[in-house]
Amino acid sequence: MFxxxxxxxxxxYLKSLQTEIKNNTIxxxxxxxxxxxxxxxxNYFIDKKIFNKVKDITYKYFWYDAWGNILNKNxxxxxHDHVTVNAKIKLPCSHxxxxxxxxxxxxxxxxxxxxxxxxxxxxxxIFKSDVLHSVKKCDTSKERITLSFNGRRKEAxxxx
Numbered sequence: 001m002f003x004x005x006x007x008x009x010x011x012x013y014l015k016s017l018q019t020e021i022k023n024n025t026i027x028x029x030x031x032x033x034x035x036x037x038x039x040x041x042x043n044y045f046i047d048k049k050i051f052n053k054v055k056d057i058t059y060k061y062f063w064y065d066a067w068g069n070i071l072n073k074n075x076x077x078x079x080h081d082h083v084t085v086n087a088k089i090k091l092p093c094s095h096x097x098x099x100x101x102x103x104x105x106x107x108x109x110x111x112x113x114x115x116x117x118x119x120x121x122x123x124x125x126i127f128k129s130d131v132l133h134s135v136k137k138c139d140t141s142k143e144r145i146t147l148s149f150n151g152r153r154k155e156a157x158x159x160x
Contacts, residue, residue, distance in 0.1 A: 021068030037075030063151035077135035
């Protein structure tokens with residue numbers, strides 16, 4: 001498979017992430033990014049204690065930034081990768097991730113593989129940052145909430 005998958009089963013933790021995202025989205029970002037919905041600031045979660053469980057579960061990776069997304073009816077995410085974002089900040093980004101905080105469709109579509117990842121509460125997927133992905137327009141009034149992050153795979157010496 002072209003991605004790694006992890007799972008968080010602590011529903012209280014997942015709900016706390018949902019609440020944190022809902023309380024900290026920035027409306028002015030709606031038309032400035034690939035997310036045509038609500039989102040937090042890019043680095044909102046990276047240094048917050050609440051993100052440590054994600055870091056611990058995905059310990060093979062070092063994350064540079066992490067942000068929350070909310071899609072409602074008619075919101076979507078246009079096709080993009082995360083290479084150009086990280087080229088601007090000059091970090092060696094190789095991987096990106098998504099933590100699904102709801103089961104709400106639509107899924108994340110990866111054009112190169114013609115695969116749509118079905119949202120599942122607590123599912124984390126990690127994929128190479130240069131892979132194009134998108135989310136179709138939402139056709140329901142239920143919120144689709146995710147936490148996204150960018151970084152790199154750790155080198156062998158970093159595990160000692």
